[in-house]
Amino acid sequence: DVKVTQSSRYLVKRTGEKVFLECVQDMDHENMFWYRQDPGLGLRLIYFSYDVKMKEKGDIPEGYSVSREKKERFSLILESASTNQTSMYLCASSLNIGLYEKLFFGSGTQLSVL
């Protein structure tokens, strides 16, 4: 079974801190994604990557950056955390981008910014 592991289940940070969310997948998937999930808004795509060192903006990239130095690892960075970035962050990976691409998700990181 594909395993997508997120480094923290719960995280509490202060406004202005730099925050790193780490995600690792063990199935040699090319594609990795970061979503945030908020009540009533569903999952919204922040950034994704389809190859090492490649990244593309999703629908809500403002305030975030990403890093993909190795194929199995995709990091989400909040340069200066703000309270409106309090959310559930979900990492996902997939084998290929096609019509019937299947996403595998990590168990999520609930980030609270105080």
Place this chain on the structure above:
Amino acid sequence: RKEVEQDPGPFNVPEGATVAFNCTYSNSASQSFFWYRQDCRKEPKLLMSVYSSGNEDGRFTAQLNRASQYISLLIRDSKLSDSATYLCVVNIMDTGRRALTFGSGTRLQVQP
């Protein structure tokens, strides 16, 4: 207008009931469609893809109506274990977009 819209529910149904959810999408460039299931405080998992001719997987039936731009999910003989949030997901393959778009989900509560 959201690209993928769902009735948030909750749909409260008794065990054994049949329940159906609809999902509408606004972008005619949408090419493939899915239902994901998300249990409380868990990650989403693929339930089934939705094919043009409609498809069935046990008690679950998915339909696509391209003319009216909606997909549906029918659950027959509901079980308590079907209680979850069902996410409608669309693959919009127009220029520059290479990722799935999720609806905000429909919550189902099956009661004994």
